[in-house]
Amino acid sequence: MKTFAVVNQKGGCGKTTTSINLAAGLADLGKRVLLIDMDPQSHASLGLNIKAGELDLGLYDILLAVGEQDGPRLDDIVASVGKNLDLIPSSIILSAFEQKLAGAPGRETRLLEAINAMEGDYDYLLIDCPPSVGLLSFNALMAVDHVIIPIEPSFFSLHGLGKQIESIQLFTEKLNHPIEIHTLVTLFDRRTRLSREVLEEVHKHFGKHTFQTVIHNNIRLKEAASYGSPICEFDRHCIGFHDFQALAQEVLLLKTREVQEQPTEMLSPRPVRNGILFSFKAPDVRSLKLVGDFNNWTPDKNSELEKGEEGNWEKVMTLPPGKYHYKFIVDGEWREDPGNPNSIVNDFGGIDSVVEVKPVEFPELMQQDRSLSMEADQQEAS
Ligand SMILES: Nc1ncnc2c1ncn2[C@@H]1O[C@H](COP(=O)(O)OP(=O)(O)OP(=O)(O)O)[C@@H](O)[C@H]1O
Ligand SMILES: [Mg+2]
Numbered sequence: 001m002k003t004f005a006v007v008n009q010k011g012g013c014g015k016t017t018t019s020i021n022l023a024a025g026l027a028d029l030g031k032r033v034l035l036i037d038m039d040p041q042s043h044a045s046l047g048l049n050i051k052a053g054e055l056d057l058g059l060y061d062i063l064l065a066v067g068e069q070d071g072p073r074l075d076d077i078v079a080s081v082g083k084n085l086d087l088i089p090s091s092i093i094l095s096a097f098e099q100k101l102a103g104a105p106g107r108e109t110r111l112l113e114a115i116n117a118m119e120g121d122y123d124y125l126l127i128d129c130p131p132s133v134g135l136l137s138f139n140a141l142m143a144v145d146h147v148i149i150p151i152e153p154s155f156f157s158l159h160g161l162g163k164q165i166e167s168i169q170l171f172t173e174k175l176n177h178p179i180e181i182h183t184l185v186t187l188f189d190r191r192t193r194l195s196r197e198v199l200e201e202v203h204k205h206f207g208k209h210t211f212q213t214v215i216h217n218n219i220r221l222k223e224a225a226s227y228g229s230p231i232c233e234f235d236r237h238c239i240g241f242h243d244f245q246a247l248a249q250e251v252l253l254l255k256t257r258e259v260q261e262q263p264t265e266m267l268s269p270r271p272v273r274n275g276i277l278f279s280f281k282a283p284d285v286r287s288l289k290l291v292g293d294f295n296n297w298t299p300d301k302n303s304e305l306e307k308g309e310e311g312n313w314e315k316v317m318t319l320p321p322g323k324y325h326y327k328f329i330v331d332g333e334w335r336e337d338p339g340n341p342n343s344i345v346n347d348f349g350g351i352d353s354v355v356e357v358k359p360v361e362f363p364e365l366m367q368q369d370r371s372l373s374m375e376a377d378q379q380e381a382s
Pocket of ligand 1: 129220
């Protein structure tokens with residue numbers, strides 16, 4: 001499960017709008033998604049038409065009961081809010097959580113433990129955080145591998161952001177829980193100079209940690225929230241829908257940290273003398289196949305990789321120049337290439353790895369050939 005907390009202590013920068021519509025966007029692409037509303041204001045719950053105050057049991061009760069045998073669990077309060085999309089609603093009582101647990105051991109990992117005890121099976125978890133630094137946000141940080149920081153282009157939007165990121169890093173380092181941080185520009189209005197300047201600054205400071213997608217200021221997003229619907233259900237023709245669809249696709253393409261830290265000699269695929277070498281490190285699997293555009297996605301005998309040293313499976317393919325989509329089949333399960341950062345969302349909402357084979361040119365050899373043939377011509381002529 002890939003896990004994200006949407007965090008910014010600055011109010012009104014688009015955390016809840018991002019949480020709802022990214023969660024719904026991923027669900028729309030066929031992923032099973034759980035959204036947790038960790039904000040006592042309950043805006044994410046309201047934005048999905050769930051009135052948490054009317055429920056007997058809430059997130060607050062579950063977090064307090066963590067560790068108790070036979071205590072309530074997240075499964076008891078999960079609400080289905082769309083196809084592939086579930087919500088853990090919040091309520092105002094959650095604001096008492098910090099005070100109630102002051103000084104209690106393990107208070108930062110309550111949410112993590114509650115999630116671990118869940119039976120529901122999800123591809124993505126998103127947590128909408130309150131606009132404050134406190135125990136609720138810390139619990140969210142402990143439960144995720146990624147943080148998304150929405151930044152709305154205002155005069156103060158970048159003020160204090162560096163300090164906030166530093167404190168997230170310090171907190172996670174202290175508790176030995178590394179987190180990847182991503183920034184997202186929201187409420188963007190191309191016509192204003194401030195928007196363009198903030199976008200430029202964000203790219204300058206956060207580089208590849210910034211989503212390429214920006215979320216434009218779009219009234220339809222506001223309206224969708226007031227109708228209790230995500231944008232993909234409310235209006236699939238507005239720019240807000242397209243922005244969140246693009247963001248969901250970008251999120252699908254994020255690689256896990258292990259992949260990014262893979263040494264370069266492990267990277268797959270790479271050109272070798274007789275073709276393109278595809279490799280996949282998996283010491284404990286029984287069968288590994290390679291399928292793609294080049295073999296009509298057919299997992300037959302020819303698609304099998306050979307198991308080499310240290311559980312590294314390999315196959316060399318001789319391919320004409322071109323761009324190919326492909327996947328591995330690991331003990332029957334279709335997987336993208338963990339060593340290849342180039343991937344694309346396919347028509348089914350899944351991810352294909354992509355390899356481009358460039359035409360091979362031998363300028364020196366060609367030149368040599370040409371001069372040899374000229375010599376032969378001259379000899380023939382004389
Ligand atoms: N891209 C957008 N276009 C238009 N309106 C937006 C957009 N993003 C957010 N809004 C509106 O701006 C307001 C604040 O957004 P939102 O509630 O998502 O921010 P937040 O960071 O969650 O706020 P808080 O800090 O209070 O939790 C809401 O009224 C929302 O509908
Ligand atoms: Mg909010």
